[in-house]
Amino acid sequence: xxxxxxxxxxxxxxAKEMLKKEADIFMWHSGDEPMPRDILLQEVADAAAIFTxxxxxxxxxxxxxxxxxxxxxxxxxxxDNIDITEANKRKIPVGHTPGILTETTADLTxxxxxxxxxxxxxxxxxxxxxxxxxxGTMLMSGQDISGATIGIIGMGRIGEAVAKRARGFDxxxxxxxxxxxxxxxxxxxxxxxxxxxxxxxxxxxxxxSPSTPETYRMIGEKELNLMxxxxxxxxxxxxxxxxxxxxxxxxxxGKIWAAGLxxxxxxPISPDHPLxxxxxxxxxxxxxSASIATRTQMAVxxxxxxxxxxxxxxxxxxxxx
Ligand code: DGY
Numbered sequence: 550x551x552x553x554x555x556x557x558x559x560x561x562x563x564a565k566e567m568l569k570k571e572a573d574i575f576m577w578h579s580g581d582e583p584m585p586r587d588i589l590l591q592e593v594a595d596a597a598a599i600f601t602x603x604x605x606x607x608x609x610x611x612x613x614x615x616x617x618x619x620x621x622x623x624x625x626x627x628x629d630n631i632d633i634t635e636a637n638k639r640k641i642p643v644g645h646t647p648g649i650l651t652e653t654t655a656d657l658t659x660x661x662x663x664x665x666x667x668x669x670x671x672x673x674x675x676x677x678x679x680x681x682x683x684x685g686t687m688l689m690s691g692q693d694i695s696g697a698t699i700g701i702i703g704m705g706r707i708g709e710a711v712a713k714r715a716r717g718f719d720x721x722x723x724x725x726x727x728x729x730x731x732x733x734x735x736x737x738x739x740x741x742x743x744x745x746x747x748x749x750x751x752x753x754x755x756x757x758s759p760s761t762p763e764t765y766r767m768i769g770e771k772e773l774n775l776m777x778x779x780x781x782x783x784x785x786x787x788x789x790x791x792x793x794x795x796x797x798x799x800x801x802x803g804k805i806w807a808a809g810l811x812x813x814x815x816x817p818i819s820p821d822h823p824l825x826x827x828x829x830x831x832x833x834x835x836x837x838s839a840s841i842a843t844r845t846q847m848a849v850x851x852x853x854x855x856x857x858x859x860x861x862x863x864x865x866x867x868x869x870x
Contacts, residue, residue: 552597552619552859557584557605560624564848571856572598590614598622598855603835604816607631612639620858624851625838626650628868629760629787637869644854644864646847648706650838655710657837658785661809662699662753665781665831667691668807692752692779692806695719700751702744702767703758703786704730711755712737723747748775753783760787768792773799780805785837788813797823800830811837 554568556576568574575592577584583604584592593599593615601607603625612618612635621631622644636643664670668691675681675689699715701708704726712722712733722739724730725747733739748754754776758764768782769792776782782805784791793814799805807829813822816835824830838844854864 553595554598554600554855554859555589555592555596556600557589557602558582560600560848560852561845563845564852567849567852568600568855572859593618597859600624600851600855601631603627603630605630609635612636612641619861620644620855620864622851622854622858622864624844624847627759627787629789631868633869642854642858642864642867643869644851644858644866645868646850646854647866649846649850650843651706651710653840653843654707654785654837655714657811657833657839658707658711658755658757658783659714661785661811661831661833662755662781662783663694665783665807665809665829666694666753670831671828692781694753697721697752698723698750699753699755700724700742700747701739702726702747702754702756704733704739705757705759707785708755708757709733709737711757712739720753723751744772745775748772749777752777752779753781756782756784756790757786758790760789764790766790766792768796770795770798773805776805778803778806782808783810784808785811788816793824797827800824800827807831809833811835 551573554572554574556574558577558581559579593611595617596615597617597619599621601623607621607630609632618641620642624646626645626647628645631643633643668689672689695718698721700723701711702725704724715722716737722737723742724739725742725744729741734741756768767790773795800808809831811833812835854866857864
């Protein structure tokens, strides 16, 4: 009998077909409707694998309901939504999809940086609302990107890819990271500095740290107060890394100039989220890695991890030993 794979929402056909050949699949929905918690708990009872994503919480309760589970695979590089301690206790490998989404996420990070700095969304709204009556001397003036200083917090794969783009724009690159990266410093002419120094000196502060207990709300009132009044803050990592209320205050009071955000503490945010009342904020619905090619490849990688786990092989990309 084929083993059962629970897929918590629609995945591209390429990945679905790979899994179908080897397993019985239960795919919740043919769209992006999240799988209700009670159905997830019910369906994992006889499942050997869970194909998940950033939006599902795979916690102790899920593991407790899944006594036949052999592997969990997330279609993401971040895995903060999965209780790895619980997986380890049960010796269940957890797979993720590093590398493949690096360039795509760096592209989106830069797109958000440019859109925010040059007020792209605000400018379009201005025309749509019929407010454009004449050419204006200082109309929609923003911040220069070329020649500015970018401070990258979290110099991992995506950080490097953002730094590479920044160098192409003749930006000065500062970074802060758990470990110093001398090779990156040389290759990308990036300067390592303390978080405090980075916040004080950067025109653009780009947050790319993973979500861990140590990074929880690492950008709060104190950190925002250190930033320049012209600073643009970009977050394409995890919403939990930022104190959203403090960020709202900093933006509303003009302490910092603008923010571009792809992630939020509680996703999805509703249309009445306070940050959406501000003109100097550009928000996106967690689409950092969302190019058609990359999302398809991520799904295929996640499926490969599942197939390895089902047959007792080592996963290509496991987050736990
Ligand atoms: C990730 O891979 O962690 C992203 O946030 C999802 O695209």
